[in-house]
């Protein structure tokens with residue numbers, strides 16, 4: 303990347319699919335720069351139905367505007383909120399200042415899940431649960447999630463080829479994995495909160511393999527869909543550190559209209575020994591009180607039995623130090639859910655150490 307570049311590149315999905323070597327090479331270059339230096343790319347020609355997405359967001363705001371006591375019936379604290387509604391102030395970024403969490407979410411799985419792993423991780427592989435009277439919203443949710451997942455799989459194959467790796471090196475480890483799709487509503491700040499340090503999303507990196515974000519939608523204080531209320535609000539990301547910028551640069555992510563943002567997660571950074579960067583990112587709230595924003599985020603995960611360790615092509619001493627010792631993706635995910643406050647610390651006791659308890663029970667009996 304030249305130091306002058308201040309915006310992540312656009313990748314045309316039609317270039318990835320093309321038989322023209324020049325078009326495929328152009329997409330590969332964009333993926334290497336985008337995932338390598340910014341940790342994200344913008345995807346165009348992705349085929350996601352923008353009218354369906356707009357309808358989904360309108361229904362999301364209507365649903366989330368219902369009384370809290372009704373929304374509480376959609377919440378599943380028993381499965382660590384991995385399905386259904388998540389109230390505000392439930393989740394925290396791993397490295398955050400402890401500020402209030404200004405969002406509500408809904409979690410659903412749009413892809414088939416591995417039934418064997420449901421036995422080991424019942425919360426993470428749970429069945430979906432839905433509000434009773436939101437059939438169109440549910441069908442839009444599932445259709446959008448599946449479509450965005452398919453885009454992500456194409457991208458995983460392309461970003462493997464861009465590193466001269468076998469095409470399926472990342473995608474083959476995802477089948478049946480605990481992919482989850484979140485519908486998000488970032489909540490309004492009041493007059494005393496705007497212009498302070500309060501953020502809609504504290505700086506963090508995603509812990510999965512690849513995240514796909516079709517464009518979100520702002521809503522004005524009356525609840526009507528509206529354009530971005532000011533130029534500064536929205537997504538900021540921290541680029542890779544360099545000699546000139548040892549802490550990276552905070553860059554305002556400005557996806558061209560209609561593009562999907564595709565973001566590298568920690569799992570993809572680990573597999574590539576840091577060649578692709580899990581970008582730290584932050585969501586800044588508007589400077590005017592009362593505005594809200596919806597978003598749709600699809601998280602592709604490695605299957606829980608996949609090993610998280612750099613591919614042999616990237617297995618340098620530095621990479622081993624940075625990313626070892628190897629951990630299974632299921633263990634890694636469980637630990638992260640504890641770290642962000644969704645799962646209890648006791649969940650870590652379920653990591654396969656069953657013998658001590660059995661022996662103690664036998665001796666006591």
Ligand SMILES: [Fe+2]
Pocket residue numbers: 506507508583
């Ligand atoms: Fe994120």
